[in-house]
Amino acid sequence: MGLLESAITGKKRSSSHAHVVAELGSSIVSGRISVGTILPGDNELTQRFNVSRTVLREAMKTLAAKGLIEPKAKVGTRVLPSDKWNFFDPDVLGWRFDAGIDQTFTDYLAEIRLALEPAAAAAAAIRATSDDIVALYAIAAKFDNLSHTPESIAKVDLDFHIAIARMSGNPFMRSATALIEAALAISFRLSSPAASPEMIDAIADNHLRIAHAIASRDPEKAVAAMRHVIDVGRSRITRCLTEGQIPISSTSA
Amino acid sequence: MGLLESAITGKKRSSSHAHVVAELGSSIVSGRISVGTILPGDNELTQRFNVSRTVLREAMKTLAAKGLIEPKAKVGTRVLPSDKWNFFDPDVLGWRFDAGIDQTFTDYLAEIRLALEPAAAAAAAIRATSDDIVALYAIAAKFDNLSHTPESIAKVDLDFHIAIARMSGNPFMRSATALIEAALAISFRLSSPAASPEMIDAIADNHLRIAHAIASRDPEKAVAAMRHVIDVGRSRITRCLTEGQIPISSTSA
DNA sequence: TCTTTTCAAAAGTATGATTTTATGATCTTC
DNA sequence: GAAGATCATAAAATCATACTTTTGAAAAGA
Known part of the structure; x- marks a missing residue:
């Protein structure tokens, strides 16, 4: 569903994967989670979103693919600076739009x-x-x-x-x-x-x-x-x- | 690692996740897997790449995030037409470059x-x-x-x-x-x-x-x-x- | 023939265990 | 005491398995 269409219909999330991606992605792009911070660990996030680790990790991969975050062993998953974000990605643009x-x-x-x-x-x-x-x-x-x-x-x-x-x-x-x-x-x-x-x-x-x-x-x-x-x-x-x-x-x- | 750097050093992939992503992504962008085809099921791909279902699915999510594929229940995961690909994505561009x-x-x-x-x-x-x-x-x-x-x-x-x-x-x-x-x-x-x-x-x-x-x-x-x-x-x-x-x-x- | 039900294939979700990796502290050597 | 090697550890990465939901299509019924 495109940005224009969703702006018209105002429809919401579907799968729990999409929910987590949208929630985190929107938080990052809007600045509610500021650049450079380390995201909470798997355990905390699975509880917060009430999803399994599988869903959470797949959501993380999606966000990483769009340049929003970067995982690193031992330190955690860091929110990348905004010049790494792919603003040509429809989702990223949509979150910026929502912000x-x-x-x-x-x-x-x-x-x-x-x-x-x-x-x-x-x-x-x-x-x-x-x-x-x-x-x-x-x-x-x-x-x-x-x-x-x-x-x-x-x-x-x-x-x-x-x-x-x-x-x-x-x-x-x-x-x-x-x-x-x-x-x-x-x-x-x-x-x-x-x-x-x-x-x-x-x-x-x-x-x-x-x-x-x-x-x-x-x-x-x-x-x-x-x-x-x-x-x-x-x-x-x-x-x-x-x-x-x-x-x-x-x-x- | 940027495109220019990897063009100079010629270094290769590291994790098995990155391996699967690079292999499939490159195959799609180069046309070795043609647009519109349905990718093989999970079982076959896990065997071909010798990885677990977890890494395969995470790789799929990464490719989906870049607009290369779209999963659909019951039919399988389809390779999207190239006008859905995000050519501003460094990876996609890199695979196009390799092709x-x-x-x-x-x-x-x-x-x-x-x-x-x-x-x-x-x-x-x-x-x-x-x-x-x-x-x-x-x-x-x-x-x-x-x-x-x-x-x-x-x-x-x-x-x-x-x-x-x-x-x-x-x-x-x-x-x-x-x-x-x-x-x-x-x-x-x-x-x-x-x-x-x-x-x-x-x-x-x-x-x-x-x-x-x-x-x-x-x-x-x-x-x-x-x-x-x-x-x-x-x-x-x-x-x-x-x-x-x-x-x-x-x-x- | 058309609608409805049922079925199965594939994606989606969940859980627990094990392996790798990289940081930071500890220990060794000079 | 400083440079370098070693180890403990936290977090991601990987693996294996089981269960649930979605949905296209076939089968059953009207």
Whole structure:
């Protein structure tokens, strides 16, 4: 389940393994367990979470695989500094998302999107097949719908950006789609429930401009159009954050 | 142990857990186990690797955490399509690296570097502290050394680029340092053992230009200087690959 | 034919024991 | 007394086995 979807539905954990991973991962990324500390031993944690050692250790392996912790014999399992965390991992990003969104975070997110997505659009303008372009227009057409809710708009938006990442052909671009989803999950959470028809029209127009640029094999135009879409999204989020709203965390939702 | 270091030393795995993870991960990323296939059951794999079910399952959790596989009750553990793989994960990147380097891969790598690193340099030009700049010059100074081996040059190179990613302040940029390391590991592996003094001089100059741009708080210049460094590196790799050399895999090394 | 029940395969969970590893203290040697 | 070797120990790593839950698919019933 993606970040956007879970931001919409608000669903919770399933298996006990996933529970432990989410609990520890979220605690670490949010800073409730601070960097450099040694986690409690197996015995204590198995009691706290009421799970077997098997589940606990598998959860630890999962967290270690994402760069959050590092076990060491005799000393214990240490929480690694945040520059070892893999922020391109959907889970890590989700936990960061849960920890609360502030201006700094959204700025960094926009910065990395402005670095990656225009480049992806440029690559797509060069490498996309005819089928790709048809598919892209098909997604863009979905913006043009009278009965759009904020959720449905966000989903179409996500589909559009993911399609471009795919069309770029670059596997690294595709691996970065979690970032895009995070940005859209934020804008969904912050946006006022009733999006105005004009705003929807504007979003549709801006995206259509990207599709046109790619269809006409014009990388420069694709870059410019993509930059514009991201800029608009960022300024909307910034406006929501500065207009008296307090940084929102999932626990307060 | 980073990708560059292991490319230099050529050291191997240690624990049996790491062994299983590396074996399966490498097989999947290289395509020896093709996408969509169901992995053999626990019993068969425990026998093949001669390990207990515990370590096998922990290895599976590690691979699942990196997006390579997904378990499902009753059907088995499926190898996920490559667009689910996290290519920003150092291990995944390392396995891709081991699978063999071709022109396409290095092009994609350069493309993503050209998207990310100039942006990081621009951010660094704006946000770097005085201490950061001093530290950056200290690294740049290390290029200027008579007795440089290809390894030592690659290490300084890596340090320099990582420093800039750090100075950008953007956690996403920092998470992408694995990509930089991959690129340098490739250029180290492909480069002729005896680098000419002129080439070293040129590399030092180009990097110094980045440092100057950041020190003078000039984002545009920083972007241009960084682009140039990456372009030079890419064309050097391309030349090595096209000049009669066959794509190199670690097994043939 | 379609729905429901049942079954079994595979993942998930639990428990206890044994082995490896690395720190820090102790002991030896010079 | 300082440098180095040795050992005790805490924690992770590994092993072996048993039990539970999930779920796709086949079998039974309507």
